[in-house]
Amino acid sequence: MAAGTTPREPLPYVEITDEDYGRRAADEFTVEEVHSGTLILRGPCPRCRASLEIPVVSTIVHHRSFGRHLRRVHRPRAADQVEPMMCTCEDDHPNRPNGHYGCGAYWTVVIPARTS
Numbered sequence: 001m002a003a004g005t006t007p008r009e010p011l012p013y014v015e016i017t018d019e020d021y022g023r024r025a026a027d028e029f030t031v032e033e034v035h036s037g038t039l040i041l042r043g044p045c046p047r048c049r050a051s052l053e054i055p056v057v058s059t060i061v062h063h064r065s066f067g068r069h070l071r072r073v074h075r076p077r078a079a080d081q082v083e084p085m086m087c088t089c090e091d092d093h094p095n096r097p098n099g100h101y102g103c104g105a106y107w108t109v110v111i112p113a114r115t116s
Helices: 019-028
Strands: 030-035 038-044 051-057 059-064 069-074 081-086 106-111
Touching: 019 038, 019 106, 051 081
Parallel strands: none
Antiparallel strands: 030 038, 038 051, 059 069, 081 106
C-alpha cells in the first residue's frame, strides 16, 4: 500500500445502476472474440472496480429429438447489440445475499455490429 493511504472498506452489496456505469464500461472494457459467436468482455466493475470477465454468446446448440443430432446455430450480429451486464466479482461485499455474486451493480453496453 502506498504511503499515506488507508485501506478502503468494501462496498456493501446494493442492487444499483447508474447511467455512468455503462459509459465507464464502454470506455474501460476490452472485447475479445475467442470463438466464432463467443466474445469475452474484460474490465473493471464500474462500481467496485473488481476485475471482470463476462462471456457474451451468440451461438447456441439445438437438440432435435427426432434425429438425436445436435446442430450449431450461429446468429451473427447484423446490428448493434445491447448487452445487459452485472458485476460478478467474488470480492467481499457486506450484506450480499447467499448465492449471489458481485457488488450488486448492473448496466448495459452496446456491442457494435460485426462489419466482416
